[in-house]
Amino acid sequence: MANNIMNWIDERFPLTSFVKHDLTDYPTPRNLSYWWNFGFLAGIVLVLQLITGIFLAMHYKADVAMSFDSIQHIMRDVNYGWLLRYMHATGASAFFFVIFTHMARTLYYGSYRAPRELLWWTGQGLLLLLMATAFMGYLLPWGQMSFWGATVITNLFKATPFIGDQVVIWLRGDYTVGDATLTRFFALHYLMPFVIVGAVVIHLVALHSVKSSNPSGIDLAAKDNIPFHPYFTIKDLYGLGIFLIVYSVFVFFMPNSLMEPANNIPANPMVTPNHIVPEWYFLPFYAILRSVPNMVGGVIAMGLSVMLFAFMPFLDRSRIPGGARYRPFYRLQFYLFLIDMVLLGWVGYVHPTDQTILIGQVATFVYFASFFFVPMISKMEESWLIKRGLPAEVMVLIDSEANEIAKKQLKKNQRNGVQS
Amino acid sequence: MNVFLKVALLCSLSVYAWGSEEKLDKVVVEKDLPSIERGAEALMNSCHSCHSLKYIKYRDLIAFGISKQKVDGWRGEQPLDTPLMAQMSEADAEQAFSTKPPDLSLMTKARDGDENYLYSYLLAYYTTAEGVVSNHIFPTTKMPDPLGMSGSPDAAQHAVIEGQARDIVSFLSWAADPHEAERLQLGKYIIGYLLVLTALFYLVKKQIWARLK
Incomplete structure (x- = not known):
């Protein structure tokens, strides 16, 4: 029965071949260290942010007269609203921590090098989208730091040649950061994560075309590649467990440590905070x-x-x-x-x-x-x-990999020769 | 531990070294009902005439466990779902003190130094040589000395005022984060669960990877 259903689907949609190509048979270098866990973690944090964000949006009000109060409503009256909000706020920091680590790994091991340039550039695009989303999300609580941070950063667009002043007004929808700014930032803050999901798919397509880099930096021959599932599914789950423990320590025991006290004061355009920090x-x-x-x-x-x-x-x-x-x-x-x-x-x-x-x-x-x-x-x-x-180990590795690949090529040629 | 990890750890630790520059007294924030109830009482006597707690309703006080009799005394004829608004209107307060007294609901989370700031501020009142009441922590404050620190109290009175300040701060700390106790409790269970889950993942990982020679 199950087989019949799978056959029916496979005749219409490449489900089995997709799972095979991208999960069960997806070749992954066996020597990946735990630094290679962070891409998976970034995906998980993205999902966490999406889910908590959607539930927060059900209770949040994007209106300068109501948004600060609506956050307090979420924190005090909504069932587990405090949990949703602390998860979302901590999640933003967690997202950047994971992404910065992911980037540091790429830089350290030279994973950006050929043939992975496009993979690196799609990642760079994701970083920009993430920064924009985080920046707009920070305005939504409508605290002092929200307001002044947005004021300072939108003001930077004055640097645009010739039309700087107009660009700033166009971005804010007003002469100052106000209701128009808040509502558009909310709309875009809700939209951008889905754009990010799309960009992540592109990032993954690029990854699955060039495959993962590995600590040796040499593309490994078949014998050193192992299927993603079950080896890396379980390794990623173990890493996820560690990540969630650290994340939960912040969410449950020190959720305010990453928040500025000034953001617990409602936005006031007449009073500038002592110093504005992002x-x-x-x-x-x-x-x-x-x-x-x-x-x-x-x-x-x-x-x-x-x-x-x-x-x-x-x-x-x-x-x-x-x-x-x-x-x-x-x-x-x-x-x-x-x-x-x-x-x-x-x-x-x-x-x-x-x-x-x-x-x-x-x-x-x-x-x-x-x-x-x-x-x-x-x-x-x-x-x-x-x-x-070069160190002997590198030479040995380069040689053995070269041999392996040459042998494979020879076999392939012979087989093709016999057939033709 | 490799160097990369060490550097990453140092980066995260350095965040805590960047605290506030002001020297604040440390306060032990009490979490028990009697302290918080005493704090609520002191606040109703010393602060509530000018300051609101608009995110706290009288019903929240009773739900937390503060005696209904006391709460009824404070709210008078107002319904239980009324927020704790100041007794003085904002306009009157502004005329009297030339500033709007801030809402206190989030006060322990709204200043660098959190509870310690508020505690130190309440105790920082003194009388200058010219006989003017001033405040070490916030010299331009418009708030009159609420607890009597500027009246050169003797040691016994001083201890009483410190106790009052600690109670008020404890109450306001609860008011700023009423779900804290629940959060800490749930956090313990979640972390416990995750520790077990992660240990299992680790064992399964070891077993699966053992298949590779």
Whole structure:
């Protein structure tokens, strides 16, 4: 009976072949470390955000006179409304944590390199969509930080040549951030996640065409690939368990630790908070914005700081596999870049003083220099490594993989030869 | 532990090092009913004439366990579902103090330092050499000293005022997050469940991966 139904479906829709191609037989390198769990986790967080968001929207009111109250209604009167809201608010931070880790893994292991450029760029597009969605969602509670954050960021569009002022008014729907801004941000905040789902499908199609990279950086021959199910379904579930424990600690025991106290004060256009800070995940980029004395320059620098990752496939000119694993200079650059990011985050958080502005400017310079010097360093590092001789394990791996692939090719040729 | 993980950990830890710069007294927020009830009483006496708690209704106080007799005394003729609005109208208060007294429902979550800020602020009143009442934490405050800290209390009075401030803060902490007790309780079960589930996933993972040589 079940077989008959499956046959009936398969004649009309490629269900079995889809499950085979993308799940049960999907070849995955067996040497993936736990750093490869974060793509799956990002998908889970997206689903969590969608579900909690849809339920929150059933009780939320997008109206400047009501939105702050409606959040308190959710927190106090709606059954488990506090849980939905804390999950959603913590989920936003969790999303960025997972995505940043996912990106750091890609950078560390050089997963952006050929043939995975399009995979990396679709990911870059997803990052931009995520940032836009998070930014618009932050306005919805209509607290002081919501209002002033949106005011500062929409104001940046003044930097648009010739029509800057008009663009700002067009974005806000008013001369200041107001009811029109709130309702359109709500509409778009509800829409964007579904756009993200579509972009994730594209990201996955790209992934399933080029397959996962792996810590060695060499495309593995068939013997080192194992089916995604059950090996990676269970590994991902185990990782999900760990993730959910950490996430639940935040949701249940410290849900306010990632929220600004000022956002528990209703938005007031007449009172500017002592210092306006974005959520932690925007801090490094905000610090770059503030480090450039000129506004247009700051906006360009901030935009570039997010977009520069897309150029990594062109900037990295080394042919040594495995990303930072076998490349001491690239590894050093990677860690320096991480430290620089944390430093920028700190500069973005504190009240600006002459000292922190200077630190911020140096850190911004280091940020861009890290990208700028990748081509030179990667090329020099490559010739140095080849001259010095690569580690024996890499050579063995490269050789064995090359043999394996050559043998396979030979077999295929022979078979084809016999047939024809 | 590899270096990558260490750096990631350091990044997340550093978030907590960026606290508020002001030196605040630490308050032990009480979670028990008697303390919160005392706090509600002190608040009704010292704060409620000017400050509202618009997200708390009289019914919420009774549902939490505060004695019905007391709540009935506070609400007078008002229905149970009335929010705790200030006794003084906003316009009158603004005329008297030249500022709107803020709603207190979220006060323990609306300042850097949370409960500690509020506690320190209530106790930070003093009389200057010129005989003017001022506040160390919030020098430009318009609120008159509600608990009498500026009247140079002796040690015994001081202890009483500290107790009152702690009770008020405890009550307001409950008012800002009435589901906290439920949240902490549920959190323990959820984490316990997830620990068991994750341990099982780990064992199944080990078993499945053992099939590979």
